[in-house]
Amino acid sequence: MKKAILILGVALSVLACNKNDEKSESFKTAYINTSELIEKYEKFKDEDDKFKVKSQELGRPLEAKVKAFQNEAQGFQQNAQAKGQQWAQQKGAELQQREQQLGMEQNALLQQLQQEGAVLKDTLISEVKQFIKTYGKKKGYDYVYGTGDAATVLYAKDQYDITKDVLKELNDSYKSTKKDDKPEVKTEEKK
Template identity: 80%
Template sequence: MKKAILILGVALSILACNKNEGKSESLKTAYIDTAEILEKYEKFKAEDEKFKVKSQEMGRPLEAKVKAFQAEAQNFQQNAQVKGPQWAQQKGAELTQREQQLGMEQNALLQQLQQEGGVLRDSIIKEVKVFIKEYGKKKGYDYVYGTGDAATILYAKDAYNITDEVLKELNDNYKASDKKEEKTAVKK
């Protein structure tokens, strides 16, 4: 009796192992190179270009102030000997204060640009994640992994790489939505 139970137990465990193997083979998995997606996604490139233009526009007033300061500092060096040490000391203190003020303005501008850039990048990444989730569901994937900057895969066969497919569909969707926006802007 004990042998029969033991044989039955071994047979059940073998069957259970075979069922698990069958299930793991039927899983459909793929991976995406997330760094490549961000590098080649046309919407990200377009938004990045717009952000660079905005950054330059925001920086122009500060650049003008810096150039004026540099001209004034150069003028100070030329006039320091002519106007005497008391004038030089007073004017030097004023220039030092303005230099510190310009540095604070520059730091504030950089911080604002970093914050706005981060928000823009995060919104695009969130959009891409939602797209990949929907893409995975539509194509019947059980798992879609990510590689790139924050690698979660150390090795995978190239056959499982769907980066190009996802990138093509992302860019096609972006182009289609961009054309719709242009048409509505023309109608208005």
């Protein structure tokens, strides 16, 4: 009786192993080079360019203040000997206070830009992840792995690399939405 149960158990485990082997062979997998995707995705490039312009615009008033401060500091050095020690001490304290204030403004601006940049990057990455998820479902993949800076795949055959396909569809999708966002140019008919 025990032998029969043992033989039945071994037979079932062999059958179970065979079924698992069959299932694992039918998985459809691929990987994406996430570094390349981010580098070549046109929306990332466009948003990065917009963010650089915004950063420069936000930094212009501070740059003007810093330049004015530097000019005033140069004038202070030239006038310090002529106007006396008491004036130099008073003016030096004022300049030091303004320098600290400019430093705080610069830090606040940098922090604001870092936060806005992080939010923008997170938003774009979420969009790309959602696109990849939809793409994977549409193409029938069981798994889509990522490689690049945050590598989750240490090795894969090149035939499983779908980076170019996903990048093409991502850029095509972005271009079509970009065209839809452009305002229509009206042309006047000649009478």
